[in-house]
Structures are given as C-alpha cells and as structure tokens.
Amino acid sequence: xxxxxxxxxxxxxxxxxxxxxxxxxxxxxxxxxxxxxxxxxxxxxxxxxxxxxxxxxxxxxxxxxxxxxxxxxxxxxxxxxxxxxxxxxxxxxxxxxxxxxxxxxxxxxxxxxxxxxxxxxxxxxxxxxxxxxxxxxxxxxxxxxxxxxxxxxxxxxxxxxxxxxxxxxxxxxxxxxxxxxxxxxxxxxxxxxxxxxxxxxxxxxxxxxxxxxxxxxxxxxxxxxxxxxxxxxxxxxxxxxxxxxxxxxxxxxxxxxxxxxxxxxxxxxxxxxxxxxxxxxxxxxxxxxxxxxxxxxxxxxxxxxxxxxxxxxxxxxxxxxxxxxxxxxxxxxxxxxxxxxxxxxxxxxxxxxxxxxxxxxxxxx
Numbered sequence: 001x002x003x004x005x006x007x008x009x010x011x012x013x014x015x016x017x018x019x020x021x022x023x024x025x026x027x028x029x030x031x032x033x034x035x036x037x038x039x040x041x042x043x044x045x046x047x048x049x050x051x052x053x054x055x056x057x058x059x060x061x062x063x064x065x066x067x068x069x070x071x072x073x074x075x076x077x078x079x080x081x082x083x084x085x086x087x088x089x090x091x092x093x094x095x096x097x098x099x100x101x102x103x104x105x106x107x108x109x110x111x112x113x114x115x116x117x118x119x120x121x122x123x124x125x126x127x128x129x130x131x132x133x134x135x136x137x138x139x140x141x142x143x144x145x146x147x148x149x150x151x152x153x154x155x156x157x158x159x160x161x162x163x164x165x166x167x168x169x170x171x172x173x174x175x176x177x178x179x180x181x182x183x184x185x186x187x188x189x190x191x192x193x194x195x196x197x198x199x200x201x202x203x204x205x206x207x208x209x210x211x212x213x214x215x216x217x218x219x220x221x222x223x224x225x226x227x228x229x230x231x232x233x234x235x236x237x238x239x240x241x242x243x244x245x246x247x248x249x250x251x252x253x254x255x256x257x258x259x260x261x262x263x264x265x266x267x268x269x270x271x272x273x274x275x276x277x278x279x280x281x282x283x284x285x286x287x288x289x290x291x292x293x294x295x296x297x298x299x300x301x302x303x304x305x306x307x308x309x310x311x312x313x314x315x316x317x318x319x320x321x322x323x324x325x326x327x328x329x330x331x332x333x334x335x336x337x338x339x340x341x342x343x344x345x346x347x348x349x350x351x352x353x354x355x356x357x358x359x360x361x362x363x364x365x
Contacts, residue, residue: 035117038086042105048079048098056081056090062124068093069137070169071101078140080124087121089144091164091171102170108178109144109160120146125159128190132197137166141190141197158273161187163197180204188275191248203252206245207267212258220245220254223280230285232257233294234325238265240285240297244277253277255299266328270319274303278314282348289352291361294323298355300348316340318351334358 041054051058059080066078071093079092090105109121123145132139142164145157161181164171177197181187184203186196195201205218216222222243231237239258244251257266271277281300289296299319307313318340320331334355340346 031117038083038088038117042090042103045092045103046100048077048092048094048100051079051081051092055084057084059124062127064127064129066129066138068129068166070166071095076101078127078129080127080142082121082124086118088117088119089121089124091140091142104164104171104173106173107142107144108162108173108175108182109142109146112146112148112160120148122147122157126190130190130194130198132163132194133165134198135167139166140164140171141193143187143190143193156273159187161193163193185252186247188250189248192250195247201245201247203245203247206252206254210264211262212241212256212264213262215243215256215264218245226280226283230295232285232323234323235265240283242280242283242299250275251277253280253301253303255283255297268297268299268319268321268328268330270299270301270317271303272317273305274315274317275305276303278302278304281316281346284348284352287352287356288361289320289355290322290359291356292322296323297321297328298348298352300346300351316346318346320355 045051045054045056048058059082062080064078065075067073067075074096077094077096079094081090081092082088083090088105088110089107090103091107092100093102094100110119112120121144125143125145127143128141129138130141131137132141140163142162144160144162146160147157148154162173162178163181164173180202181193181196184207186192186203196203201219205215206220209215209218220243222241226242227240229237229239235257237260241256241258242253243255244253246252253269253271255268255270256264259265279302281302283300284298285295287296287298288294289298297320299321300316301319302314302316304312304314318335318338320335321328322331337358338354
C-alpha cells in the first residue's frame, strides 16, 4: 500500500514538472516569435516615414543634423528612436530626403534586463559627436536613462553609456568598452566616457589595484590630512588612505586600508551611486561604534549628482563600516533611520555619539 502511495505521489510530481516544462517551453517559443517580429519590423524601416508605422517614436529633443565623414560633406540627420511597447532604443542616420543610411538597435541599454524583450529605457540623456579613437572620424557617444519597475533601483533613473565608432560608412560597437564604461561607473557624462575611451583614464584601477603604488601610478590623489595609521584589532596596524581619482569634472572617492608592506587589504566606496565627491567633511576610526570591542570606520561626506532636469543636487551622507573578524560590514540600520538635513551642520564627533547611543553604548573617552 505504501509503495503504491509513493508511486502515485511521484507520478503527480512528474506530471506537474512536465506541465511546468511544457508551459516554460511555450513561453520561450512566444518570446522568440515576438523578438523575431520586433527584428523584422526594425529591418523594414527604410525611410523616416516608416518609424511610426513600425511602433517607434522619435526622441525629437535629441535629434540633430550632423556632418559625418563617412557620408560625405552633406549634413545627415541623427534620429534616436524608442519602441513604444518594448522601450528598446535604436539609432537611425538619414539623409536630407529621409532615406535611412544606417541604423542599429544593438545598444548596451537594450540589454539591462537579460532574456527580456521589454527593457527599462526611458530617455536619451545626452549625445555627442566627437572622435573618440583618434582616427579622424566623428563617433557617436550616448548616455541613456533607465528605470526599473522593481528591485534595488525601482523608480530610480540610472545612466547607461555607449559608444558607436564610425568606420567605412557605418558604425560599430565594442561591447568590451561599453561593458567597462557601465561596470565601473564611467557613464556619468560624455566627458567622463571620453576620459576613458579617448584618454585611457579608468576607474577600473580603483577596484583591481593590489598596492597603493599602483593607485598612485594611475592618478590616485591621497587626502594627506585625513591619512593616518590605526590599529584595527583583528587586522593589525593599517594605514587609512582616503583619496580621489579625477575623471573630467568628477572626483571619484575611495578609502583604502593599506598594510606596512603597501598592500591594499580592504577598500570602501562611500559614494555609492552619486556622481561626484563635493567635500570630505571628516572620518573617525578611533571608536568602537557598535560595542563589540573593535574599532569601526565612520565617514561624513558631501556628494553631488544631477537631477532629471540637469540641476546639481548636493547631499550630506554618513557612511559607517563595522569591523568584523573577516573584514568590514557596511551599516544599513542607523544610516537608514538617520537623515541629515541640507542646512544642518553636523560634526563627526556628534555622529559618533549618536551611533553609539543607537547601539546602546556611551561615547568612548
């Protein structure tokens, strides 16, 4: 009887699994069909009059006449278009008669949601026509705005950078360059992208350097007045090294813990998603903030970013890192409940006292 019952359960489970598998297969087939239809519609656009017919809207405010060497001396029209249903962006180059000379939808911004036809593209923030690889031909640099519906970035606009390199009457995209532009947050502005693509300056070194010397050789500038040695109980005597890497108009802020041999043993990125370090107000690493007997790190900074209208906003931010036996853990509790007003003058010592009070401890003498 028991064996029959087990077999029945297994049969039900197998049928359920097969049913789910069949449904998944049907959904995949439908996605493939829709994607093929989307590509066929895009391929059918041969004149600017076809754009609306095949489900796109021209982003008029970023449409420009431009002279591109590969298409002769006559000006052509740069037309960014956005799909009405799937929110995928494409670029069209058309002549004065409206005939399409070049088009592509193979853009980094169209692959933010892997495996999905619909994408989170909401706008084209900026576009530039500059020679980015020193071959004498103007390239197209794009920064798009994306906004997710769910998750960590829900309802927050984030930037995606891309470069289309001009060559022989066409344009091509190097996905490795586009990947690094966005993976290492070098998408803040057209000038920042140019600093990387054209001038070879990269924030990648901030995350890959093994020694302080490597950082200094690649343009990292130390804030000497805030640089000091501190004995961290579980990690020994380390040098606390805050500083910036300059890229165009932005200062990228990082803090490192460096041992006696000059090797980086830990790094902190208080900037988060902000564009620029406006000012470092102070740091504290003398105090045990959460009462576990080990010194922690508190950083008070002012960061700037551009809002949706392009206006600069400055926020004062408190970042806290608790020492643990295997490294440091960023605070998510106190900083989530504590908001600093723009007009509030805050001292590091006052913040230390408030954090210790939050965890039920008095400020250390």
